[in-house]
Amino acid sequence: xxxxxxxxxxxxxxxxxxxxxxxxxxxxxxxxxxxxxxxxxxxxxxxxxxxxxxxxxxxxxxxxxxxxxxxxxxxxxxxxxxxxxxxxxxxxxxxxxxxxxxxxxxxxxxxxxxxxxxxxxxxxxxxxxxxxxxxxxxxxxxxxxxxxxxxxxxxxxxxxxxxxxxxxxxxxxxxxxxxxxx
Numbered sequence: 001x002x003x004x005x006x007x008x009x010x011x012x013x014x015x016x017x018x019x020x021x022x023x024x025x026x027x028x029x030x031x032x033x034x035x036x037x038x039x040x041x042x043x044x045x046x047x048x049x050x051x052x053x054x055x056x057x058x059x060x061x062x063x064x065x066x067x068x069x070x071x072x073x074x075x076x077x078x079x080x081x082x083x084x085x086x087x088x089x090x091x092x093x094x095x096x097x098x099x100x101x102x103x104x105x106x107x108x109x110x111x112x113x114x115x116x117x118x119x120x121x122x123x124x125x126x127x128x129x130x131x132x133x134x135x136x137x138x139x140x141x142x143x144x145x146x147x148x149x150x151x152x153x154x155x156x157x158x159x160x161x162x163x164x165x166x167x168x169x170x171x172x173x174x175x176x177x178x179x180x181x182x
Contacts, residue, residue, distance in 0.1 A: 002133075002149055003124050006100035010121035011147045013040045014063050017114065019144045019158070021060040027053065037110070043095060044106035044113055055111035063118055067134045067145045075126050081119035085112040089120070139166045 020026035027033050033053050087103035103116045133148045138156035148155040157163040
């Protein structure tokens, strides 16, 4: 494991959140946000209103910038996200998770909790000089972001389906070249 478990989950969740705004809107309404929150097991209070949804949507482009930034700019953004939410890191244990860090109270707005969780995880990425693990999907028809958590830093695709689609297309191109020969 490259990072602590909660850091890896937070990084992957941040990438998933960014990807909900790339291409077709994947958080069109509160029900979609409810599904996203449940899928990523976000805890704490929720308002379930349009204000909450809009705040989460506004967070996505800010996090997305981390995939494009150098170390100093990324550190500035991480510090800004932490400062804006008045983050105060604390060790907590809940819902079957062993001790991990939370830096906002459970009644903080959802978007603040998401921002701080991501910022804390990206702080680990920056401190360990692993920004090159923030990647864009290598599939020609995909613009998703992902985190390469592989030991040998070889992950190129955001998902198995993008990898399979790209590999099948390359195979078919090779096969077509062989049958079209002299």
